[in-house]
Amino acid sequence: MERNGRSKEFNMAVPKFLVQLPNKLQNCLKASDLSQIKRFAKHDGHLSLSSDVKRGKKALTFSDVDLEKQLQAWRENPSWADQHAEIKVSVPKGSLCNLKVNVNVGLPPDAVFNIVIDPDNKKVFKNIKEVISRKVLVDEGHRQVVELEQAALWRFLWWSGTIAVNVLVDQNREDHSMKFKQLKTGFMKKFEGCWTVEPLFVDEKACFPFKPKTWPEYCSCSGGKGRLGSKVTLEQLIQPAIVPPPPISWYLRGITTRTTEMLINDLLAEAARIRGDLGPEKSNKESEFSQDIFSEVDNISDIKRRWALRRRYARQYHRGFLTAN
Incomplete structure (x- = not known):
């Protein structure tokens, strides 16, 4: 009897939560908090998650290096096999989850950074429906603080829709980092995180037994032929105003993990597309x-479907090309 009673209570609680969920999702951030903006800019946008970033240690910068020169090595040797992203999920007390993703990308840090901070990157990341507003608050050339509102896609069981996400973004090209933090609490009590992009010496073996530590050293010992890749890390903390009980929290955590994985896969697909454009004849x-396959795709009138098919065929063709080599 006791177990049946608990089951009945749970069954009643689940529909109530599900009914309220779409409304809660729509009650997200709508306006900015000026004082928080000032504090964010004043403190260089450091977030609680940035503790993993080594402070006091000067990061490698490539502002004095021509990106075109870095891409030339990829033109001469575009072969690259993407690896699965490493995703670690932890559950800090009171939060839904803390996700940390590590993945290597076959493009230089500047090229990857350009994809991540592109105001029109909804063409790359499928979970972004549209950019509602974008306002640059601080512009120091290499660093910008931007107030951004996006409409993100969400899906839960048989429901789906969009959620407005209003965040402050601190993007710094010197260390290729992009920190983001929610402006006001709503359905999400906390939504914050950080992208970091570090250099990866893809052809480091060509320098053996010398182990390069800087781009000039790597460029010199590889005869200018060494390709520069990227070690990409994405960390984000997600804490709803009300953390649902299990098994709903487990299900939501799984959806969040898959959404993050899809985000990384979109980044890898765009990197593959760029490498394909850089490849030799x-x-x-x-x-x-x-020409035949893309001519057929170009005849499709639906713009979104045409774009999706072009990206899919490009990925399939690129994978086949790498396998053949």
């Missing part, structure tokens, strides 16, 4: 295949 047979 294709053979006549490959060129004919490429």
